[in-house]
Each structure stands twice: as structure tokens, then as C-alpha cells.
Amino acid sequence: MNQSDxxxxxxxxxxxxxxxxxxxxxxxxxxVCHFNTSxxxxxxxxxxxxxxxxxxxxxxxxxxTPDAHxxxxxxxxxxTGQLPQCIVNNxxxxxxDDATSSSAAVLQMHFQTNTVVPLLLAxxxxxxxxTAEHPAKHFCVIHVLDQKVHNLNPDYFSYTVSKxxxxxxxxxxxxxxxxxxxxxxxxxxLSYLSGDQTQDNFDQACKINLLQRQIQTVDIARxxxxxxxxxxxxxxxxxxDNGQHLxxxxxxxxxxxxxxxxx
Ligand SMILES: NC(=O)c1ccc[n+]([C@@H]2O[C@H](COP(=O)([O-])OP(=O)(O)OC[C@H]3O[C@@H](n4cnc5c(N)ncnc54)[C@H](OP(=O)(O)O)[C@@H]3O)[C@@H](O)[C@H]2O)c1
Numbered sequence: 001m002n003q004s005d006x007x008x009x010x011x012x013x014x015x016x017x018x019x020x021x022x023x024x025x026x027x028x029x030x031x032v033c034h035f036n037t038s039x040x041x042x043x044x045x046x047x048x049x050x051x052x053x054x055x056x057x058x059x060x061x062x063x064x065t066p067d068a069h070x071x072x073x074x075x076x077x078x079x080t081g082q083l084p085q086c087i088v089n090n091x092x093x094x095x096x097d098d099a100t101s102s103s104a105a106v107l108q109m110h111f112q113t114n115t116v117v118p119l120l121l122a123x124x125x126x127x128x129x130x131t132a133e134h135p136a137k138h139f140c141v142i143h144v145l146d147q148k149v150h151n152l153n154p155d156y157f158s159y160t161v162s163k164x165x166x167x168x169x170x171x172x173x174x175x176x177x178x179x180x181x182x183x184x185x186x187x188x189x190l191s192y193l194s195g196d197q198t199q200d201n202f203d204q205a206c207k208i209n210l211l212q213r214q215i216q217t218v219d220i221a222r223x224x225x226x227x228x229x230x231x232x233x234x235x236x237x238x239x240x241d242n243g244q245h246l247x248x249x250x251x252x253x254x255x256x257x258x259x260x261x262x263x
Contacts, residue, residue: 009024016192025054059072064113092113098155115169119173125139126180142184143185147190166185184227191220210246
């Protein structure tokens, strides 16, 4: 990493996305924080990064449209004057369904944002890198996954299938995009309250992992910085989840605590 390097974090305005922005900024990177609807939180994230003395450019882009990845990379390149050295594919749709209630529309919605956009952002970065001003530069793409893909249960069916496809693509893309682009996966465990989950349910569920304590989101974010800066890593996935993926459950962890939640 040198002082002019940029990371693009998708869905970077709040929650884990903001942690990624902060961790990269603390490590000296400039940040392109992509967001869609969280305008206020994006401005807050930008202020936090400016307080750390780093550049932060905000880009608003809905990722649910077919050419979203192209528009996002175009805006990113035109505003920073270069390709991002690293892309953290963090933006994600997470809506509840199961195998029998899933529909084409819900499956496609999850696939577009959670699978298609991350894969095409990585491919476009590799294609543009060939014609970039410094073609010898090395780039890194981090696909943010979920411990669920290593610890299957059928809840959140469409979300899980979309993340499984992305997880299986890590090795394929690492092979296809080498040597200019490294591709890694990062699987967080339960980190934030989601949907109609109660605080009480979350407080219990977040300790269902080998270490029996809540995952520190800053540790997940620092794992992404490590992957971006460690030039030896490609085609691999790290689980930053306090060992949650080694605690099998028949249902999603939030139903393990309180079967009524989200049912
Ligand atoms: N939260 C957890 O406990 C947990 C556990 C395991 C894995 N993960 C993974 O970690 C990552 C971050 O989790 P999170 O809970 O922080 O994510 P999140 O809040 O559910 O979503 C992150 C961002 O994705 C953006 N997004 C969603 N649909 C979009 C669209 N159509 N166009 C553009 N942006 C869109 C949203 O941006 P705007 O708000 O700007 O609209 C949102 O802020 C995700 O990839 C998730 O799968 C999370």
C-alpha cells in the first residue's frame, strides 16, 4: 500500500461497511465509500475518515440494475483518477425466505446484488487493469461472504444460495484473474442485529460460537486490510467469526434462540 492507494467499499455507509472504511483509513488507505439509500450515514462516515486525515469520496449507486458495476467503476475512476487498488464487495441484500417460499424475483434480487455485482466488479477491474497507466500494478478483490456458507442450514434460502455461489467463485476468479488481481473471500459471523431480531435475541445469539463472546467488528474489518496488503493471498477464504462456522445448528442462529423471531 502506498499513500495514493484507494479502496472501494460497497455499502460502506454504515454497519460493517463503515468498519471496513475506518479500518482501511486507519491503515493509511484513501477510501471510496459506495452507498445507495444511506445518504446521512455516508456523510457521517466521510466525516470520520476526514477526521483520520484520509480522503473519502462518496458514490451513490443502486446495484440492482444490470450495468451497475460499470457505472460504479466509471464514477470511481473518474473521481479518483485511477483504479481502486482494492475492492471490498460488502453491499448485500438479506431478506428472509425459505426453499419453498422463495420466488424467481427474490432469488434474482439476491443474486444481482450479492453475486453478480461482486463478480462483475472483479472482472471489470481485471479488464481495466490491463489497459491502466501502470499495468504492472497488483489489485485485490475481497468478496464478503458469511459463516453460513461453511455451516449450512436452509433458513434465508435465497441469501444463502447467493453467498454460496460467490464463495465457490473465489477460487475460480483467483485462477481466472491472476496475476493482476488477487481474489479472496472473507466470512464474518453474526455481527449486527438484522430484520425484526430483538436486542435480547441478538445478545444471546452473538455468543453462539466457539469463543462464546460477541465478535468485534473491528477484527472482521482488519482481516480485510490484512488480505488487501498480504500479497501472498489469493483464492482463499478466511472466517472471522469467533469459530461460529464450527458450531452447527439446524436453523439460523437467531431461530436457535427464539423460534418465533422472523417466522
Ligand atoms: N450483519 C451480520 O451479522 C453479518 C453476518 C455475516 C455476514 N455478513 C455480511 O457482511 C456484509 C455486511 O453486513 P451488514 O449487515 O453490515 O450489511 P447490510 O447492512 O445488510 O447491507 C450493507 C449495505 O448494502 C447496501 N445495499 C443493499 N442493497 C443495495 C443495492 N441494491 N444497491 C446498492 N447498495 C445496496 C446498503 O446500502 P444503503 O444502506 O446505502 O442502501 C447497505 O447499507 C454483507 O455482505 C453480509 O452478507 C453480515
